[in-house]
Amino acid sequence: MTTGPTREAVIDRGAIEHNVRALRAAAHTREFIAVVKADGYGHGALTAARGAVAGGASRLGVADLAEALELRAAGIDVPIIAWLHAPDADFGPAVAEGVEIGISSVDQLRSLTGRSGSRTPVVHLKFETGLGRGGAAPADWGPLIAEAARLEREERVRVDGLFSHLSGASRRDDARQLELFNDAVSGAKIAGLTPRIRHLAATAAAIDMPEARLDAVRAGIGIYGLSPFADRSSAALGLRPAMTLQAPVAAVRRVRAGHGASYGYTYRAERDTTFALVPLGYADGIPRQASNAGPVRIGGKRFRVAGRVAMDQFIVDVGDAPVLVGDRAVLFGDPLRGAPTATEWADAADTINYEIVTRIGNRVARTIVE
Numbered sequence: 604m605t606t607g608p609t610r611e612a613v614i615d616r617g618a619i620e621h622n623v624r625a626l627r628a629a630a631h632t633r634e635f636i637a638v639v640k641a642d643g644y645g646h647g648a649l650t651a652a653r654g655a656v657a658g659g660a661s662r663l664g665v666a667d668l669a670e671a672l673e674l675r676a677a678g679i680d681v682p683i684i685a686w687l688h689a690p691d692a693d694f695g696p697a698v699a700e701g702v703e704i705g706i707s708s709v710d711q712l713r714s715l716t717g718r719s720g721s722r723t724p725v726v727h728l729k730f731e732t733g734l735g736r737g738g739a740a741p742a743d744w745g746p747l748i749a750e751a752a753r754l755e756r757e758e759r760v761r762v763d764g765l766f767s768h769l770s771g772a773s774r775r776d777d778a779r780q781l782e783l784f785n786d787a788v789s790g791a792k793i794a795g796l797t798p799r800i801r802h803l804a805a806t807a808a809a810i811d812m813p814e815a816r817l818d819a820v821r822a823g824i825g826i827y828g829l830s831p832f833a834d835r836s837s838a839a840l841g842l843r844p845a846m847t848l849q850a851p852v853a854a855v856r857r858v859r860a861g862h863g864a865s866y867g868y869t870y871r872a873e874r875d876t877t878f879a880l881v882p883l884g885y886a887d888g889i890p891r892q893a894s895n896a897g898p899v900r901i902g903g904k905r906f907r908v909a910g911r912v913a914m915d916q917f918i919v920d921v922g923d924a925p926v927l928v929g930d931r932a933v934l935f936g937d938p939l940r941g942a943p944t945a946t947e948w949a950d951a952a953d954t955i956n957y958e959i960v961t962r963i964g965n966r967v968a969r970t971i972v973e
């Protein structure tokens with residue numbers, strides 16, 4: 604028996620590289636922004652960043668300034684955009700590191716340019732087209748672009764990009780958002796701005812809405828090899844899931860018919876059988892909601908979680924299969940290699956594959972392979 608980590612997410616950096624290359628070729632945009640926020644959707648921000656850059660990403664996107672600074676500290680030197688800021692955000696350190704700032708209001712713009720520093724801040728102005736989150740509302744767009752143009756003339760800021768974010772509510776809603784965005788871009792040009800990149804599409808629109816690709820797409824989920832669509836698998840999109848979540852079986856126990864499994868006995872053995880114990884639980888991000896449902900592959904066969912997922916572990920009823928302590932239990936990975944998928948876990952837990960991979964906790968060792 605080999606001794607490996609108790610809980611392991613194997614991250615295939617080559618898969619991320621492949622996915623970026625495939626998505627970039629399909630979108631065919633001048634620039635490609637790979638979104639590596641939230642620790643690279645649980646894959647490791649640095650691993651994701653390196654894989655994405657190798658695959659041809661020209662910029663990286665994150666939510667928080669701190670995420671951008673971590674990438675800089677690790678030596679990532681491609682342009683990085685951060686777009687979600689605390690009300691009292693201190694932009695100084697990020698600007699000093701050349702991080703590009705997504706700006707949603709005149710207040711943010713003033714707080715960014717009000718401080719002295721040797722570097723001219725580079726910004727992407729965000730216009731709110733309907734999602735109801737960040738971005739300047741239509742009534743605030745005029746003042747924002749006017750102020751940005753004035754500050755740019757004084758060389759106190761450079762407006763490199765204009766962007767917005769789609770709701771994915773329906774084709775019509777997205778088309779309407781694109782129309783509003785294009786109007787906002789026209790307004791910015793009339794105000795004297797000359798942004799190099801307009802970006803609107805995340806993974807779903809990058810694949811499905813050619814007219815929304817503009818100068819750059821901002822792809823997250825797709826670069827990790829997962830499909831944003833309910834009706835199309837990653838394989839159908841030519842994407843390779845980059846994360847395989849696995850653990851060695853920690854114990855096996857022969858039990859009699861009727862034996863309960865885990866807290867509350869929501870599962871009982873129908874006949875004499877074997878319980879295999881998998882050392883992954885909700886502390887590691889395995890949804891408790893997937894109790895009695897989540898798929899697991901052990902020794903080439905598929906089983907399901909038996910009973911409740913606990914904090915650190917869950918049980919699999921493997922019947923009479925010859926499962927041994929130390930055998931590898933795979934929760935999800937690449938279906939082309941026989942693994943269940945993160946999307947199946949999402950379905951079992953009534954959520955989306957984004958959440959399944961992103962919530963995998965720190966107790967799970969990340970093993971990086973090419």
Ligand SMILES: *Cc1c(COP(=O)(O)O)cnc(C)c1O
Nearest residue numbers: 638768805806821822823824825
């Ligand atoms: C997270 C995020 C993305 C990436 O979305 P995916 O659906 O994962 O491709 C793009 N843009 C913004 C503003 C985001 O917050």
